[in-house]
Amino acid sequence: MLRLDNLSVGYPGTRGTVLADLDVTVPPGSFVCVLGRNGAGKSTLMRTIAGLQGVVGGEARLEDEDIASLRPQERARRIAVVLTERASSPGLTVDDVVSLGRQPFTGWQGRLTTEDRTRVADALAAAGADRFAARLFDDLSDGERQRVMIARALAQSPRLMVLDEITAFLDLPGRVEVMALLRAQARASGAVVLLSSHDLDLSLQLADSVWLLDGSGGLAIGAAADLIAAGHVGRAFDTDAVRFSPTLGRFELVQ
Numbered sequence: 001m002l003r004l005d006n007l008s009v010g011y012p013g014t015r016g017t018v019l020a021d022l023d024v025t026v027p028p029g030s031f032v033c034v035l036g037r038n039g040a041g042k043s044t045l046m047r048t049i050a051g052l053q054g055v056v057g058g059e060a061r062l063e064d065e066d067i068a069s070l071r072p073q074e075r076a077r078r079i080a081v082v083l084t085e086r087a088s089s090p091g092l093t094v095d096d097v098v099s100l101g102r103q104p105f106t107g108w109q110g111r112l113t114t115e116d117r118t119r120v121a122d123a124l125a126a127a128g129a130d131r132f133a134a135r136l137f138d139d140l141s142d143g144e145r146q147r148v149m150i151a152r153a154l155a156q157s158p159r160l161m162v163l164d165e166i167t168a169f170l171d172l173p174g175r176v177e178v179m180a181l182l183r184a185q186a187r188a189s190g191a192v193v194l195l196s197s198h199d200l201d202l203s204l205q206l207a208d209s210v211w212l213l214d215g216s217g218g219l220a221i222g223a224a225a226d227l228i229a230a231g232h233v234g235r236a237f238d239t240d241a242v243r244f245s246p247t248l249g250r251f252e253l254v255q
Contacts, residue, residue: 006058036213080153101155127151
């Protein structure tokens with residue numbers, strides 16, 4: 001479903017390559033959490049896979065097609081993206097914003113069919129945003145806005161969902177609900193869901209697979225238990241003040 005073929009990501013000029021020569025295959029229906037400290041390259045990797053940023057080398061392929069070569073409309077039909085940035089849509093209701101997720105399928109007139117409206121309603125309900133569907137989007141709290149953006153992504157019925165730090169504005173119950181929802185969505189639809197997160201505990205509990213960036217250009221991939229046992233989590237996150245305990249599965253203060 002999703003394959004990285006010798007993919008290198010980064011920036012032109014002095015900033016250079018952030019991650020190099022990645023070879024990864026992700027099967028359909030996978031919920032993948034991308035973890036790492038600030039500056040490790042999570043957002044750069046996610047944006048490159050989504051086709052929002054040019055590759056340094058290699059390819060990211062979805063359903064055996066190079067994502068970078070897809071036409072914008074075709075990419076919008078296959079890939080849904082939700083970023084950390086605070087979205088704004090003056091004058092639009094929540095229902096309007098989620099309905100925009102169907103735009104790649106509606107044609108030049110933008111008319112929603114019965115099927116389109118059903119997908120929008122289902123997405124609103126799944127994301128827990130149906131209760132404020134009639135409110136103006138810009139009147140919502142940050143957490144409510146994130147639920148709406150997730151609903152818009154679900155309404156696209158994508159084959160790949162790329163979600164960069166989307167739980168940052170949610171409280172703990174909200175983070176659990178959203179991550180469980182995304183895992184269930186991946187399994188029910190066969191789509192691949194890539195979620196970058198700083199919520200280490202939940203990610204290790206819920207992810208089918210973890211991509212762990214160590215901050216020095218390395219990427220470890222595997223089940224959470226395997227990465228913990230091999231010491232990868234500790235090497236990526238330990239500092240002089242805190243250490244990850246493989247036995248307890250959480251961070252502890254260094255005495």
